[in-house]
Amino acid sequence: MQIKESATVYDAIIVGSGAGGGMSTKVLADAGLNVAVVEAGPFFDPKDPKQQTQLKWPYESPRRGAGTTRVFGEWDMAYGGWEIEGQPYTHKDGTKFDWYRSQMLGGRTNHWGRISLRFGPKDFKHKDVDGLGDNWPIGYEDVKPYYDRLDKLIGVFGTNEGLPNDPDGFFLPPPKPRLHELFYIKGARKSKMPVIPSRMSMLTKKINNERGVCFYCGQCGRSCQVYADFSSGSCLIFPAQKSRGQVDLYVNSMVREVTTNEEGKATGVSYINREDRKEYKLRGKVVILAASACSSARILLNSKSKQHPNGLGNSSDLVGKYLHDSTGASRAGFIPGLMNRKLSYNEDGVGGMHVYTPWWLDNKNLDFPRGYHIEVWGGIGMPNYGFGFNPNEFNKFFGLPTGGYGEGLRADVKKYYGSVIGFGGRGEAVARKDNYCEIDPTTVDKFGIPVLRFHYKWSDFERNQAKHMQATFEELIHNMGGEVLGDTPTKEQDYGLLAPGKIIHEVGTTRMGDDPKTSVTNKFQQLHDADNVFVTDAGPFVSQADKNCTWTILALSMRASEYIVEQLKQQNI
Amino acid sequence: MDRRKSIKSIILGSVAGGLAVHGCKPEGAAIEEETVSTDEKYFGRTPEELELIEKLNAEQFFNEHELETIDVLSNLILPPNENGGPTEAGVPEFIEFMAKDIPELQTTLRGGLMWLDHKSNTDFGTEFKLTEEAKQKQILDPIAFYDAEVPMDEQALEIQFFSLMRNLTLTGYYTSKMGIEDLGYKGNMPNVWDGVPQDVLDQHGVAYEEEWLAKCVDQSKRGVIAEWDENGNLLT
Numbered sequence: 001m002q003i004k005e006s007a008t009v010y011d012a013i014i015v016g017s018g019a020g021g022g023m024s025t026k027v028l029a030d031a032g033l034n035v036a037v038v039e040a041g042p043f044f045d046p047k048d049p050k051q052q053t054q055l056k057w058p059y060e061s062p063r064r065g066a067g068t069t070r071v072f073g074e075w076d077m078a079y080g081g082w083e084i085e086g087q088p089y090t091h092k093d094g095t096k097f098d099w100y101r102s103q104m105l106g107g108r109t110n111h112w113g114r115i116s117l118r119f120g121p122k123d124f125k126h127k128d129v130d131g132l133g134d135n136w137p138i139g140y141e142d143v144k145p146y147y148d149r150l151d152k153l154i155g156v157f158g159t160n161e162g163l164p165n166d167p168d169g170f171f172l173p174p175p176k177p178r179l180h181e182l183f184y185i186k187g188a189r190k191s192k193m194p195v196i197p198s199r200m201s202m203l204t205k206k207i208n209n210e211r212g213v214c215f216y217c218g219q220c221g222r223s224c225q226v227y228a229d230f231s232s233g234s235c236l237i238f239p240a241q242k243s244r245g246q247v248d249l250y251v252n253s254m255v256r257e258v259t260t261n262e263e264g265k266a267t268g269v270s271y272i273n274r275e276d277r278k279e280y281k282l283r284g285k286v287v288i289l290a291a292s293a294c295s296s297a298r299i300l301l302n303s304k305s306k307q308h309p310n311g312l313g314n315s316s317d318l319v320g321k322y323l324h325d326s327t328g329a330s331r332a333g334f335i336p337g338l339m340n341r342k343l344s345y346n347e348d349g350v351g352g353m354h355v356y357t358p359w360w361l362d363n364k365n366l367d368f369p370r371g372y373h374i375e376v377w378g379g380i381g382m383p384n385y386g387f388g389f390n391p392n393e394f395n396k397f398f399g400l401p402t403g404g405y406g407e408g409l410r411a412d413v414k415k416y417y418g419s420v421i422g423f424g425g426r427g428e429a430v431a432r433k434d435n436y437c438e439i440d441p442t443t444v445d446k447f448g449i450p451v452l453r454f455h456y457k458w459s460d461f462e463r464n465q466a467k468h469m470q471a472t473f474e475e476l477i478h479n480m481g482g483e484v485l486g487d488t489p490t491k492e493q494d495y496g497l498l499a500p501g502k503i504i505h506e507v508g509t510t511r512m513g514d515d516p517k518t519s520v521t522n523k524f525q526q527l528h529d530a531d532n533v534f535v536t537d538a539g540p541f542v543s544q545a546d547k548n549c550t551w552t553i554l555a556l557s558m559r560a561s562e563y564i565v566e567q568l569k570q571q572n573i
Numbered sequence: 574m575d576r577r578k579s580i581k582s583i584i585l586g587s588v589a590g591g592l593a594v595h596g597c598k599p600e601g602a603a604i605e606e607e608t609v610s611t612d613e614k615y616f617g618r619t620p621e622e623l624e625l626i627e628k629l630n631a632e633q634f635f636n637e638h639e640l641e642t643i644d645v646l647s648n649l650i651l652p653p654n655e656n657g658g659p660t661e662a663g664v665p666e667f668i669e670f671m672a673k674d675i676p677e678l679q680t681t682l683r684g685g686l687m688w689l690d691h692k693s694n695t696d697f698g699t700e701f702k703l704t705e706e707a708k709q710k711q712i713l714d715p716i717a718f719y720d721a722e723v724p725m726d727e728q729a730l731e732i733q734f735f736s737l738m739r740n741l742t743l744t745g746y747y748t749s750k751m752g753i754e755d756l757g758y759k760g761n762m763p764n765v766w767d768g769v770p771q772d773v774l775d776q777h778g779v780a781y782e783e784e785w786l787a788k789c790v791d792q793s794k795r796g797v798i799a800e801w802d803e804n805g806n807l808l809t
């Protein structure tokens with residue numbers, strides 16, 4: 001079989017269309033360049049009635065929203081999950097890493113939580129604070145101008161609070177808190193914990209004439225048909241297609257490797273078309289990897305050649321190393337004060353929380369070095385599969401029997417509807433070289449591409465942090481007059497610390513730095529080993545911060561992509 | 574046949590306090606208009622997902638007798654009211670589908686149904702579905718309650734079975750059109766969120782703080798394009 005090669009030489013080939021790839025596409029197309037976007041999954045537009053799940057009712061499906069085929073529920077807009085048929089990954093030494101993939105135009109940004117937090121000055125230089133991990137080669141002041149432009153380009157609501165490590169920005173006004181969030185504010189204040197309006201990328205107000213304004217269905221996880229939430233397809237790729245440049249979309253195209261020439265420079269990519277399962281080649285002056293941190297590492301490691309025998313960009317042997325995810329632990333409570341709710345109004349709001357708590361303590365006084373923020377959930381959401389399970393379980397708190405049958409169950413369901421509040425702690429893990437992904441030489445996927453093997457262990461830093469989260473959550477629930485649900489997770493249970501990967505913030509696999517021996521890319525996310533290859537997903541992150549990573553992926557992708565435009569113009573690459 | 578349906582909704586310009594009426598055109602200037610559409614023919618399945626549903630629909634798990642028993646039992650669990658009950662809400666069909674969709678449920682469900690008939694035959698000489706209601710309840714009473722402190726999978730099979738049936742009955746009912754109406758859930762439609770109504774705040778003893786509200790979106794200006802000064806203060 002001969003590999004089919006295209007005649008066109010693109011200015012750039014962008015692999016992946018999620019947050020990082022979407023931004024690269026927009027920047028390059030706006031600059032009038034000719035780009036190919038190569039995406040493993042199918043085309044997706046939340047406006048397409050065939051693909052849409054927004055505003056569907058549970059009874060439109062025979063399984064009423066159950067998560068049999070989509071792990072976050074049937075309506076969730078991600079084609080993929082922890083396991084994808086025919087695309088395995090493996091583990092080393094009995095360690096754990098759960099790898100979440102969404103393969104479609106826009107990647108994971110079609111359903112992400114849209115919590116959009118800037119990293120603060122401390123987050124780029126955390127080694128200076130506690131001596132752990134490494135500093136970034138750039139600081140907040142390098143990224144700030146991009147965050148500022150990003151806020152205006154994409155739109156994010158929030159408030160300027162003047163906090164030292166949770167920087168202000170250009171925010172749209174936030175929505176008012178819901179009932180359970182008012183309870184949360186009260187409860188958190190009792191423990192002197194700050195609560196501020198959340199910062200999320202939905203349009204509570206118009207930012208341009210191309211995108212609609214939020215109509216408060218609370219379903220951002222289904223991707224918004226009026227483009228009022230940030231999804232990479234609807235907010236970056238589609239506008240890019242209308243700009244000066246030429247954007248050729250290759251969907252259902254799984255990139256296998258970056259091809260290189262005698263000098264070791266990239267010449268393009270090879271990919272497998274999922275429809276005919278044949279291999280093709282594209283040629284480009286620049287290759288931009290944005291396939292998600294682990295996928296991009298995999299592509300680099302699989303791109304072996306005479307010039308790059310250890311995989312492309314891997315002379316340091318660091319591709320795949322320093323992989324880290326946010327930490328996560330959760331807890332929920334039953335709040336009697338939220339019982340017997342009047343259902344006279346629609347409380348859907350935006351998809352997710354309207355308020356949150358940024359990290360508020362000084363780690364100097366604690367037995368773990370890095371912080372976490374608290375995400376809050378609750379309310380009177382739409383019933384879906386699972387609604388009404390154990391309808392009077394909370395009777396146990398009143399010494400009443402649980403279970404039964406008959407007319408009384410209707411009253412039980414209404415009595416307890418909306419009386420649960422839940423918390424997710426999302427924290428920073430210290431990046432470590434011995435947490436990594438590598439190629440498993442024994443396994444290929446259904447495209448014949450060698451797969452990733454993970455090796456990942458939490459340390460006591462993360463376990464102690466989770467312990468602190470549990471204590472905090474219990475205190476908050478008590479402050480709200482509530483009852484904590486479930487037993488306190490024990491030391492043996494890692495205090496409820498979720499397995500690595502579960503928070504779906506994979507970063508660090510191609511970390512940036514000034515020294516080619518201790519980093520994979522430079523501070524413009526350019527491979528030290530091949531100057532026409534860039535990584536614009538979260539691979540170049542040196543550390544995670546106690547924030548979710550995507551707003552920083554976007555800002556850094558904008559920065560790197562503008563650098564690429566400049567370098568191409570100057571014919572440096 | 575094109576069953577495409579358009580819900581035209583006006584995203585309101587000025588909402589005077591309180592809460593917007595759902596789907597109704599409010600008083601005041603409509604600055605912004607969004608057309609929101611849903612299509613009843615599709616429910617956002619990928620071709621592979623549709624194939625799976627078709628495959629499951631082509632199979633039959635429960636026989637007629639079992640389905641009739643499920644129907645009788647679900648109506649005992651949640652007796653119909655003026656809004657309807659499990660039968661009208663499609664609960665038996667839903668349980669049939671879920672037993673195929675999540676095969677782990679099968680043994681508990683089928684075994685439990687057989688337990689029910691066995692018990693009824695032993696005690697009353699008839700299968701459960703034909704036994705008179707008072708006697709059916711005599712069978713259910715000892716298995717309908719569970720100990721919330723003991724994990725469900727450590728409780729007796731018949732208790733697990735009844736709990737599962739109760740869960741599936743309630744979830745099937747409350748995810749149906751009539752169940753959602755009966756519950757009173759008001760969402761899943763375009764609207765403008767402008768805070769919790771005053772009477773609800775009063776009922777639960779909470780209040781908005783002026784300072785916090787001042788930061789929140791002024792819904793009368795949601796249609797005006799955002800502009801900021803150089804310090805990030807919103808001007809519009």
Ligand SMILES: Cc1cc2nc3c(=O)[nH]c(=O)nc-3n(C[C@H](O)[C@H](O)[C@H](O)COP(=O)(O)OP(=O)(O)OC[C@H]3O[C@@H](n4cnc5c(N)ncnc54)[C@H](O)[C@@H]3O)c2cc1C
Binds near residue numbers: 553
């Ligand atoms: C449920 C959920 C909630 C989340 N909530 C938040 C949140 O609130 N805040 C936050 O900051 N982050 C959140 N995240 C994380 C966020 O989604 C990711 O950080 C972000 O999408 C990463 O962007 P990316 O471009 O690196 O990767 P992705 O968005 O994953 O995009 C990568 C794309 O590359 C494609 N691809 C992969 N391999 C190949 C290949 N070999 N060839 C061609 N294409 C390929 C994929 O199909 C995909 O479309 C959440 C994620 C999930 C799943």
